[in-house]
Amino acid sequence: MAGANPAPETAYRGRRALVTGGLGFIGSHVCRRLLALGADVTAIDALVPGYGGLEWNVEDLRPDLRVIFRDLCERDAAEAAVQGVDYVFHLAGQVSHTESMTDPARDLRNNVAATLSLLEACRRANPAARIALAGTRQVYGRPERAPVDESHPCRPVDVNGIHKRAAEEYVQLYQEVHGLQSVILRLTNTYGPGQLVKHPRQGFIGWFVRKAVEGGEIELMGDGTQRRDLNFVEDVANALLLAAASPKAWGRVYNLGSSEPVSLEALVRLLLEVAGRGSYRFVPFPPERKSIDVGSVEIDDSRIRRELGWQPAVPLREGLERTVRHYERHLARYLE
């Protein structure tokens, strides 16, 4: 077991769980952890091209993992998937900010309509299921103060942020009006094995990792002083399991953060050191990135630490080492 704050050992044993986006980066880690804890796990994934879902991500979990290759927006698929499960981990979605600006209708479908369809399915077919939503700190927009706690106003600066906020509002509404038990985690920058590295549109970390592993040159937009919180993916999966299994978490919103916010330049230097190759240089922001960049972000995650006892267990260097080693061995799998 990784981490000092595992999800409850017993909460998931023999229970049924659905993981949407279960073949994606974080989703596959949630599946892995649930199976390790003895749950009966189903993943549903539409494998939308470019989103990061890969059968390879769960190859080590078959045949224990049941997989449904369907789109949550299809009512019958969503209802069949939620039928009889105790827990729903909602990881499916579009996460690229730049793609949400160039194809907002697609982002609307895969983040908003899909979430609504999932909640409607639960309302109709399984209102007792406990739902954990993987949200994002992007809903806050540009920080008005630091660190950003959960009471910070939500002022999204891109289409993806608007849609992720709407998804949160659905979850809160369905809890309040329809009694669905749910918890929202606002994830910050998650990294680790299984992350999409094929294109640079899903955040910078995966792309930097790939460049480092390939011994290439990392282009750092801006001056590199922007600070970010990074979470290793197993710590994030643990947080989701912990929150979904904690009755006191239902109806709550929790930030995830790290113990050590890091500047992008420091991150890149550490990454190159771990990889033992590669280089970096500064480049100006392209206009379409600058307009939706949120600047430095520092997250206050004291609520989840205090209320649920979560804390990240994998230090940045260790997490980067595990990530780099993974892609050194398996990079080709992610470029197919």
Add this chain to the structure above:
Amino acid sequence: MAGANPAPETAYRGRRALVTGGLGFIGSHVCRRLLALGADVTAIDALVPGYGGLEWNVEDLRPDLRVIFRDLCERDAAEAAVQGVDYVFHLAGQVSHTESMTDPARDLRNNVAATLSLLEACRRANPAARIALAGTRQVYGRPERAPVDESHPCRPVDVNGIHKRAAEEYVQLYQEVHGLQSVILRLTNTYGPGQLVKHPRQGFIGWFVRKAVEGGEIELMGDGTQRRDLNFVEDVANALLLAAASPKAWGRVYNLGSSEPVSLEALVRLLLEVAGRGSYRFVPFPPERKSIDVGSVEIDDSRIRRELGWQPAVPLREGLERTVRHYERHLARYLE
């Protein structure tokens, strides 16, 4: 000209305007006012069943009014409609709170996807168009204070409110990132000739008016003490025209309110007096209404009065008289 604060007499002369939902209640009044001011006006309306769009609403405006019977969600329809216009008044949408809860996917399509499609069409085909969005004070949810000004937090309590807020966020984002000039008005309870009275799902006023005109019995949910601001539809149309034509309004959000918030019981008594028939009784809230009711609301509209010089010109009694007289003559048209 109705009202002490008309939209600029000259701003619209010879200019081209598009009114989405132009065959609906408020949209048809916007068309009428624009035509009266010498604009070249096109309405686009999908006449979604049950939403309130009626050819009858603009019968007096033909053939001056050009009408496109298409759905904004269709990309080619939206692009063709915005082509070459100076102003876009976005009135199309689903306004029933209860329907948004029973069929949220339909509300998503007609409020969110349609707005996104319209903005994308402007971005691609006509980024110079000035856009006025008819929003709603429903985005505030249950008031945390009274009166509610524009800085009040947005905590929608139903699916419709979530979707209307997302539409606002799109408009603000497209202004900030893509430079589309826009203004948002948050309407409160609008009433007047042309309002949907066929079913009770689009707010209480239309339904009360119909009951009064028919000499029937009005069922007042709760104890009748809930207070609301009411605006006569011509005052609302004037506000939209004024805001769209005012450069200092672009990028701003404005509440509309009345000078005289009224309790629902007082409203009903006045309505029955004006109609000269009908009765009322109190009934308990049905659970599906109670769960999304926002209680008393009192709106602070001092911003639009101060910055744009708008004020409502039609007192409640006069507005109700004009409304009741309209439906006494034309009720059958609205029940087809």
